[in-house]
Amino acid sequence: xxxxxxxxxxxKRSIEKKRRIVEAxxxxxxxxxxxxxxxAEIAKEAGVSTGIVYNYFTDKKDIFLDAIRQYTDGLTxxxxxxxxxxxxxxxxxxxxxxxxxxxxxxHYITKSAHEExxxxxxxxxxxxxxxxxxxxxxxxxxxxxxxxxxITPSNPNEKVHIAMGMxxxxxxxxxxxxxxxxxxxxxxxEVVRAVxxxxxxxx
Amino acid sequence: xxxxxxxxxxxKRSIEKKRRIVEAxxxxxxxxxxxxxxxAEIAKEAGVSTGIVYNYFTDKKDIFLDAIRQYTDGLTxxxxxxxxxxxxxxxxxxxxxxxxxxxxxxHYITKSAHEExxxxxxxxxxxxxxxxxxxxxxxxxxxxxxxxxxITPSNPNEKVHIAMGMxxxxxxxxxxxxxxxxxxxxxxxEVVRAVxxxxxxxx
Amino acid sequence: xxxxxxxxxxxKRSIEKKRRIVEAxxxxxxxxxxxxxxxAEIAKEAGVSTGIVYNYFTDKKDIFLDAIRQYTDGLTxxxxxxxxxxxxxxxxxxxxxxxxxxxxxxHYITKSAHEExxxxxxxxxxxxxxxxxxxxxxxxxxxxxxxxxxITPSNPNEKVHIAMGMxxxxxxxxxxxxxxxxxxxxxxxEVVRAVxxxxxxxx
Amino acid sequence: xxxxxxxxxxxKRSIEKKRRIVEAxxxxxxxxxxxxxxxAEIAKEAGVSTGIVYNYFTDKKDIFLDAIRQYTDGLTxxxxxxxxxxxxxxxxxxxxxxxxxxxxxxHYITKSAHEExxxxxxxxxxxxxxxxxxxxxxxxxxxxxxxxxxITPSNPNEKVHIAMGMxxxxxxxxxxxxxxxxxxxxxxxEVVRAVxxxxxxxx
DNA sequence: GATGAATGAGTCTTCATTCAT
DNA sequence: AATGAATGAAGACTCATTCAT
Numbered sequence: 001x002x003x004x005x006x007x008x009x010x011x012k013r014s015i016e017k018k019r020r021i022v023e024a025x026x027x028x029x030x031x032x033x034x035x036x037x038x039x040a041e042i043a044k045e046a047g048v049s050t051g052i053v054y055n056y057f058t059d060k061k062d063i064f065l066d067a068i069r070q071y072t073d074g075l076t077x078x079x080x081x082x083x084x085x086x087x088x089x090x091x092x093x094x095x096x097x098x099x100x101x102x103x104x105x106x107h108y109i110t111k112s113a114h115e116e117x118x119x120x121x122x123x124x125x126x127x128x129x130x131x132x133x134x135x136x137x138x139x140x141x142x143x144x145x146x147x148x149x150x151i152t153p154s155n156p157n158e159k160v161h162i163a164m165g166m167x168x169x170x171x172x173x174x175x176x177x178x179x180x181x182x183x184x185x186x187x188x189x190e191v192v193r194a195v196x197x198x199x200x201x202x203x
Numbered sequence: 204x205x206x207x208x209x210x211x212x213x214x215k216r217s218i219e220k221k222r223r224i225v226e227a228x229x230x231x232x233x234x235x236x237x238x239x240x241x242x243a244e245i246a247k248e249a250g251v252s253t254g255i256v257y258n259y260f261t262d263k264k265d266i267f268l269d270a271i272r273q274y275t276d277g278l279t280x281x282x283x284x285x286x287x288x289x290x291x292x293x294x295x296x297x298x299x300x301x302x303x304x305x306x307x308x309x310h311y312i313t314k315s316a317h318e319e320x321x322x323x324x325x326x327x328x329x330x331x332x333x334x335x336x337x338x339x340x341x342x343x344x345x346x347x348x349x350x351x352x353x354i355t356p357s358n359p360n361e362k363v364h365i366a367m368g369m370x371x372x373x374x375x376x377x378x379x380x381x382x383x384x385x386x387x388x389x390x391x392x393e394v395v396r397a398v399x400x401x402x403x404x405x406x
Numbered sequence: 407x408x409x410x411x412x413x414x415x416x417x418k419r420s421i422e423k424k425r426r427i428v429e430a431x432x433x434x435x436x437x438x439x440x441x442x443x444x445x446a447e448i449a450k451e452a453g454v455s456t457g458i459v460y461n462y463f464t465d466k467k468d469i470f471l472d473a474i475r476q477y478t479d480g481l482t483x484x485x486x487x488x489x490x491x492x493x494x495x496x497x498x499x500x501x502x503x504x505x506x507x508x509x510x511x512x513h514y515i516t517k518s519a520h521e522e523x524x525x526x527x528x529x530x531x532x533x534x535x536x537x538x539x540x541x542x543x544x545x546x547x548x549x550x551x552x553x554x555x556x557i558t559p560s561n562p563n564e565k566v567h568i569a570m571g572m573x574x575x576x577x578x579x580x581x582x583x584x585x586x587x588x589x590x591x592x593x594x595x596e597v598v599r600a601v602x603x604x605x606x607x608x609x
Numbered sequence: 610x611x612x613x614x615x616x617x618x619x620x621k622r623s624i625e626k627k628r629r630i631v632e633a634x635x636x637x638x639x640x641x642x643x644x645x646x647x648x649a650e651i652a653k654e655a656g657v658s659t660g661i662v663y664n665y666f667t668d669k670k671d672i673f674l675d676a677i678r679q680y681t682d683g684l685t686x687x688x689x690x691x692x693x694x695x696x697x698x699x700x701x702x703x704x705x706x707x708x709x710x711x712x713x714x715x716h717y718i719t720k721s722a723h724e725e726x727x728x729x730x731x732x733x734x735x736x737x738x739x740x741x742x743x744x745x746x747x748x749x750x751x752x753x754x755x756x757x758x759x760i761t762p763s764n765p766n767e768k769v770h771i772a773m774g775m776x777x778x779x780x781x782x783x784x785x786x787x788x789x790x791x792x793x794x795x796x797x798x799e800v801v802r803a804v805x806x807x808x809x810x811x812x
Numbered sequence: 813g814a815t816g817a818a819t820g821a822g823t824c825t826t827c828a829t830t831c832a833t
Numbered sequence: 834a835a836t837g838a839a840t841g842a843a844g845a846c847t848c849a850t851t852c853a854t
Contacts, residue, residue, distance in 0.1 A: 191365055444843080546790070
């Protein structure tokens, strides 16, 4: 039946249009959630007609998948860039601080993309797979980069995973929850300390 | 809306019926997500008619709110119970291990309730509020209990929050992601070590 | 996902409602064709809401399938009934005349159901299958009935098929085309004569 | 609508392009039906842009009308050619056999064009009219040709119509339905016999 | 209290047709 | 003449909620 062909835009204008749709979708998904955003809104936000969306994406979920690709890239690219700049000797404490600052900034930008992605991962195999691979790749990359600068803890995979989770949680806390019985500077200090301690435990 | 009165069931049979609806909703929300579960399914799973659901709940979201109440209770009650049993002197390492084991068990039961809840928190003020308060109360309670058994780290609020986040992440990792490049026993060891180290840092 | 359950109505009122929907669909499909009839129109014509249609049918095509079932039943039932009444000795000429009269009447009622069905058979496997089986069963039944009254031509299957086709064409001609350069009484006479001749050719 | 002028192409290249579009449309309509074929597919199959289609045709239905013109021409031209070659004395049996062979061949080529056309005739006045006239003209022409070779049955119009219908049905049966309880050689024999008998009945 | 049939607004998606280039 | 990206109206189907019984 529907052999609507999805064109991978090569023209500059088309690329730009596709980008605008993804961006619009991403923004709305984050603000209101996937299921509370309809395609008409996305199209309107992107400044295009509803029909054209389906020239670039197979369906609504396809927009979402592209959106989380953008989100994860936005998260990892600056991290990798930062870590490539590092040269020994390293002040690990300082480095983690910088990483956290960077992540917090990303979180402010990407808003609630992460939770939305996690939630989608329940019911959607493609999202789950993407997310799982993303986590793995990121962790591996970080382990590599750490090795490159002489940080070689025992159980590096596990530690990196734990540390990334802690940082992730911290960012969320800072960006969203704003529990007023906590001091976020203090919390950050504690996270940094814990991560540094963990990574210092040489094998 | 209208003047549909939501009755708080006093009769035993009614209480039981309401409980069954919440349980059915909880189960299905976890399995398939809030938006992929419809009220007819919930009613069927609960063994009641679709109409009766609206005698006990104002709307679908109301079921969800009750469901997450059940989820959080299921999470915290066993924890509180366990911690009340503790008497000094404490083997903190062992205690954390036990806590993790307990959480993992809860996670296996409650499945993906947590992510679903987080995702709903975006678009729904009531959910967000509930969740925020829940986290705060739990953390405070834990701090209290810790004090009671003589564990008094510096920045207790922040540390408890961080530790709970780590344990939460660990559980998720164990229950869902199954990254095969990681050893979960090792990961657990590392989490326990980090938490113990953190909590041992007396003020 | 959608496990919308199609209920086979047992209640009198429900059966009546399902019947009304099929009838409305049948009428509109015949008048305007399958693709020019939308579900809202069917619902309106049946005097029900659009939603309720999907309680009784899985989709639009399901209505169509039921409609053609009704059409074919309407076609064959009176034929079978008539043939059962026959007792030897037979006036074959008279019988064929009666059959044609009956079919013409059915065609006036069912309008263009037949062509619509044939057209649908192209693109839809279920329709094709149903139609093919229907033709076979009808032909076999007719052969049987003929044997029962002592009409035993050579190649009965083929002849019955040919004869039914001729009668079908004749009916269509009479009901729809109204070519004014032809005399339909004459045409009928000729069809009857040809069929009688064919069937008289004993094996 | 508008003032979109449909140009009747005079240029060789344009004529060729229009022909390609009709051919593509015809092919796809037959394969998948009118409503399951979209203009983009037709354009692609024809190797032209979607836009150019509307330079040669007012709308989608216009392509269809041209396509059935092509279909009917493909059907009648070889028939007329064959009948012109005939000289008395005639072996009517043999002639009908040849005609059937020719029609079957046409049917294999044109696939399901006929049913599609019939179905469209319901909802579209232009199609109905075209088809009605086509049938009439063909029948008249056949009667003429028959007279030319000395075949002059009583009621020639009616008989030709009936005979053409029988042959049409036979072809469809052979090409599409493939009922395996029938022998198509036998069926063909019977059709030929019936037609010959009918035409031999001189007035 | 209980049922489940009924409602109809809302959603994703398609596609004939147009138009800027 | 030609392109193919863009439009937007229309349609099939879903589902939270209501209400007659």
